[in-house]
Structures are given as structure tokens and as C-alpha cells.
Amino acid sequence: MAGHKKTGLKPRRYLPTMTQDYSRISDTARSIDSIVLPKIISYIQGITPRIAGSNAETPFVIADYGAADGVNSSELFENIIIRIQSLNPSLRIKLVYIDIADEGPFKKFWPASRLAKLPNVEAEYIKRSFYEPVPQLKGKLNIGFSSTSLHWLDTQTVDSGFFQHPVDIQANQLPYKERQKFVEKWKRDWRVFFHICAAELVKGGALFLANLTDLGGDQWPASAGYDFIRDICNGLLREGRISKEESNAIFVPDYFATPDEMKALIEEDDRKLGYSLEYFDAMTVPCAYFTKWQDKLGDPQERSQLADTLAHVVRAWSKSSIGIGLSPANKDTIEEIYKRLRDKFYETPKGLPYQYCLLELVKSGNCVK
Template identity: 25%
Template sequence: MTSAKQTFGVTGDYGDRCGRHGIISLEILKPEILDAVDTMPLRSQDQVFTIGDYGAADGSATMPLIRDIIERVRKRQGELPVQVVYEDQAANDFNTLFKRVHGLIPVPRTYLQDFKDVYVTASGASFFEAVVPPASADVILSFHAAHYLSKPVTKFQDSIHRYPNATPQESRLVAAQAAEDWETFLLHRAKELRSGGILVVGLAADDSQNQVTGIRHWAQQPEEDMLNMWRRMRDDGKITQEEFVNTNMDRCTKYLDECTAPFKGSKPAVTKHGLQLESAKLVREPCLARLAWRKRLDEDGVDDRETWAKTIGEHHRCWASWNFIRALSDQRSSDEKEALVDELFSRIEKKVADTHPDDYMSDHLITFIVARKV
């Protein structure tokens, strides 16, 4: 997750806690992505086919998809050299990324075990800037990253980001910055893609019109629980009001029309630079913790609420804990900060364990965008 101005953080077990969700969501979209790859112009044998993964974290979410893209390209074009460029913030855990790519961490299976003449590089640039040279990329992927903002624009007084309780003024400020950042992101990708190249983006989504039945927001209930338990810790005197207000998640889960807006209008800048929208859809991605709970219940007759709740807590702690730690006063020791975050997620897990998994809205709502450079 990348920003021009800030450092965002995920824990070192990202692939095990969060990356598996990314793989599931990409499986949903994979046929459409591979069909788009099949319609790309053929490249000459003296060219390199370049795949970018922007906001890559440890690379685990996209590795199966990149393997399938390489396979499709090789079937059409023979042994065309392939370059994979991973982009993330300079502080990203690239060490874990390369361990996964080179098979030192064996799950998921690395595409380097299946193909020769594949070259892997990484960039610590921001995706709000140019990452690769103009007209050099064939496929650019970005998942669960482009909803982050390039800079903070407000301090939420009774929320931690736009959903669920931002004021109208806070919402306007965040929406305006998100729109500017999204167009900046798209314009850079338009310049980087070759003619016929494709961009695939998956963003944490918000669905104010409830077009996807039964869920309004990405990971709706876990995010509500994080906010509500943090409020209770403030009210219990565990944290101060100042620390609560400092807990800003500089992100904006977008509505579908906010994602498609840069492609619309009389003369949109994105389309002027050759990037045309091919599809945009909301997808409800099933919660893996619930699937695992249901499988054990059906196969073994065990209603394991404890593991279910622990898995929910670990998954969201993986990506969110740094937001809470950085909000706490510098007068607190590192151990004290960690203990407060431990308490937060312990409270969340207890609440989750007391809720029937079928009644807990922990599915992920994702907007998928596919665009092509023409």
C-alpha cells in the first residue's frame, strides 16, 4: 500500500493473514483478466513482456494470477521474455516478497518454478508517481492498495475514516482527495502502458445503494467493531480523546461511480491519454474465516467459534494495527502501545465469538476495474 507522503504498514505475516483473501477475489475475476490478456496485441520477440504489481505487499496475493498470465502469454507468443515489477512503499517488506517469489516461502507456489526467462525486480516508488518508463508495461495489477490517500486531509472527530461516521465536511474533504489521487493513479498507468496493455485494479468498496445484497461496506462489521471498541477504550479512559482523534486511516473506500468517474464526461483526462474502461463491477468476496468455520462444522460437527473469532481478529490486525499504534502518544512506551492494541483486538475477538458467523458481516466488498490502453 503506497503513498507519496506517508508510510503505511502491514505486519510480516501479511500473506498468511490477508494475502489469502486477495487470491480468492482474484479467482473470481481471473477468467475476465485472462480473456483480456488473450486479446492483447502480439509483441515482437525482441521485446520484453512486462507485468506490474502495484501495492504488492509480500506478493502473495497475485502470484497465482501472474503465473496464469505468463502461461497465456507463452502459449500465444512462445518463449517471450517476461519481467515482473513489484511496486510498494520503500519501507515495504521486500525481503519477504523475494523469499516468496524465489520459493524460500513455498506458499503460494512461485511462477519461477514453472517458467524460465522470467526476471523479477522491485521498486520503492509511489504509485502516485511514475513507476516504470512510458509505454513499457503490458499488464499492471493493483489490489487492495489504491484506496489509500496520498496525504491526510482531515482528522475525523468520531470515526476513523469515511465509513461509517464521518461528518459531511469530513466526507467531502476525503472524497475530493480520493478523486484527485485516483485520477493521478490512472494517468500514470495510462502513460506506462503500451498500446493494447491492460490495467486491473481491485479496490476496497463502499456500496451506499446496496447493489450487492446484504453488505454496504468492505469488511463491514469488523471495521465497525474496530471503531466501536476504540471508542469504548476512550470512554473507559484507556486512551485519550486526542489519541482517538489521531487514529485516522488515510483511506477512502470508494463507491462504484467514484471509481468510474475519471472515464466519464465530455473530455475526461484519463480517456484523453488513451486509457478506456472495459468493465467495472462490485464483487462480494466470501470471508475465509467463515468458510473454514462452516467446513469444520459440516465435516466434523465442531462449532469452533474460538478459532473463527481469532482468525477474524488476526486478519484485520494484520493491516490495521499500525493505524492504532501510530495514533498513541509518544509518551507511551512501545510495550504499552502494543498492550493497548492487544486489548483492542481481544475485545473485538470476544465480540465476534459471541456472534453467530452467519450473522456477522465480514465478507469483503470489492470494486474491480479493467481498463485498456488504446
């Protein structure tokens, strides 16, 4: 990039990951499980003869795309496994966790988990982007699951300059015209993902996706957190605490597609990829933490706990991206950003609801090779 040559700084590589304590402050994200589980159980009931007649030595494979440390999907997966094994007690279950993060947190989670204690259950963690094929899954995947993950864009297929803006820090904040390059990037990435999954799924296999979405206006996931960080970073630029280049480079590389955008892309591609769209619905899940504290905001201590928690939630998914934007000599500024974020949540308490589109896709035919 010309900008990097001018400043002498190394090119930035956007590779967003969650903080290691992400699963401990994911109550709002896990709330969607109670809605997803009945859909998966209904699907399992529909393939009962296939499960009951399966060879016990051929594992029933379930993948979690964007798994982080595996904690968030653990209760959901336990309920799925119990249902499957009620139909075929000797059937082996293989759980495959896919994420770009280091496998260390997963290795801490798995041995002590309830899942690890279930009979005939094994697990594998694959450090890889879900926009890359997993050769060992090809033609073997029975159920693919992803929750609050597919809004992340594939940062490895564009130059780092793609994710820069002088004012805003996220694509959904941008005016319509400026946003369009991210819409097109999201479309390309999703087509890659669906093509990969079509090759990995067995015929009759299914994808269950809880995708974060933009319902219009200010109804997109955790928008208050993104907006507060944008305002804080613009303030730091005015104060001279960060440079113009750093301000431009502080950007969270995700995009929350609208329900119409999702449905149009799926309907355009599902036939040639061999999918059948079985379920599609949009909804809002209230912020678990704001719901807990909203009647206690008059108590300074309770208000402070809420502010700490909300800032912690935002930090979990934004820290790696903000850190990439800051120069090595200015890395300590990240603590100032989150201190100010906490103060903003205290001054103006706002919830972080998640807007979702739930999708069930079944592979009904042959995919394009």
C-alpha cells in the same frame, strides 16, 4: 500543526502497511482472482499477434501495484505467464512489484516461489507508493494489475491532521458531509494514479483493477472490523486508557469509493488520458473464513478459531494505522485493542465480505503529458 506544538508530540506520519503475515490470511482477497483471470486471458487472446511477433529480448512487463510481499498475485501471475509463453515461448517476462513496504518479505517469497522457477521470468521489487511514477516503467508496461490496494489514500500530500476524527476511525463511517473531503482526496489520488499509468503503459496495454468499493448501507469491505475497532477505541477513551488526542489520531487512511463515484471519474478522465473502459462490474465476495465456520458456531472451540482468524485479518491491515495514533508511551495498548477485537468477534460473529468493482482499462491513445 498547532496541536503538536501544544502537546510537544512529534507529528504523526500515516504510512499504512500490511503485517508480514498478511498474505497468509488473505483467502477472501485472493478469491477475486478466479473472476479477474478470464478477463486477462481474453485480453491476451486479443493481442495474440502482437505477443507472437514480439522480440524475445524486449520483456513483456507486468506490474502489481500494492503488491505487499508478492504472494497474493503469484498464482494469478503464473497462469498469465503460462498463457503468454504458450504464444511466444522465448519471450522474456518481467514482473514489477510496487509497494511502500520494506522489500524483506518479498525477498523471502521470491526465490522459493513457483514464479521464480518459470523460464525467462525475472522480477523487480520497487519500494514506492503507487501514487509516484516509476521512471523505468515509462512506455514499457504491458499489463498493470492491482487488487485490494487502491482504496488506500496518498497520505504524503496532506497534513497528518487530515486523518483525524473524534469518533470514527475510517472515512466510510462518517456522515455524508464529513465524508466529502475524503471523496475529493480520493478523486485527486486516483487521477494521479491513472495519469502515471497512462504514461507507463504501451499503446494497447491494459489495467486490470479489483477495487474495493462501497455498495451502500453496511455493504463495504470488512465494515464489521472497522466498526468493532471504533467501538473499542471509544471505550478505551471513556476508561481513560487512551487520551483524547490518541482517540482522534487513530484513523485508517483509506476510502472505499462507490461504483458511481468510480465510473464518473473514469468517464470524465478516460478520453484525455487515452483509456477505453472495456469492463466495469460490482460484486460481493463472501468472507472465506465465515463461510468455513458459519455452521460450527455452536462449538466453542470452532467459534474461538473463527474469532481468532477474523481478528487476525483485521489486525493485518489496521495495525500500522492504529499504532500511529497511539503515543510512544502507550504502544502496548495496541495488544489490548486486538484482544478486545477477538472477544467481540467471539461474542458476535460477523463475516468480513469484500465488495469489489472490477475494471478493465485499455490504453487506446496518447496520454496527456
